[in-house]
Amino acid sequence: MNTLASAVTGQLAALPVAVPINGLHHFAYRCRDAEETRHFYEDVLGLPLFHYIRADTVPSTGEYCPYVHIFFRMTDGSCLAFFDLGDNQLAAPSANTPAWVNHIAMRVDSVEQLEAMKTRIEGHGIEVLGVTDHRIFRSIYFFDPNGIRLELCAQLADPQQMQQEQQGIHERLDAWSREKSLRLAVVRQTLLD
Helix, strand or coil: CCHHHHHHHHHHHCCCCCCCCCCCCEEEEEECCHHHHHHHHHHHCCCCEEEEEEEEECCCCCCEEEEEEEEEECCCCCEEEEEECCCCCCCCCCCCCCCCCCEEEEEECCHHHHHHHHHHHHHCCCCCEEEEECCCEEEEEEECCCCCEEEEEEECCCHHHHHHHCCCHHHHHHHHHHHHHHHHHHHHHHHHC
């Protein structure tokens, strides 16, 4: 081991251990319009408007940017939050990521509740995909007025099954990494030929 690597290893060993992360406080997105977003999350999905912040300066950067920050609370205390930047603009979709990849998944207690929410959401004229069977849970998918993909899930697997699902998880991830590396090498070689 070289001196630099040895010094970095020593520095890492001196760091405090990671503390438990207890859950999600909030996840924030940009929204086009705070009232439109409030209507969807509170009146359609039933998440209460929990907190409101109005400011002209971003606390973390000091940047001038008038905004409203609204929070909708779930029963576990976590929140979905949105920033209305006052310009009626949606967040731009990622050019290199399919629309189905980035999404927020929220939990309901049963498949019956999932099906009831599907009926409720469709009753508001919103297209819903599913019920989709993922073996350990079932889901429905839909978009909010900001183009954010949402998922509601009903867990099927009990804690014992989820513990079994974890067996060999690092080895399966390693296998994926090897498979991906080989596939990318073939793509690179094809581009060179």
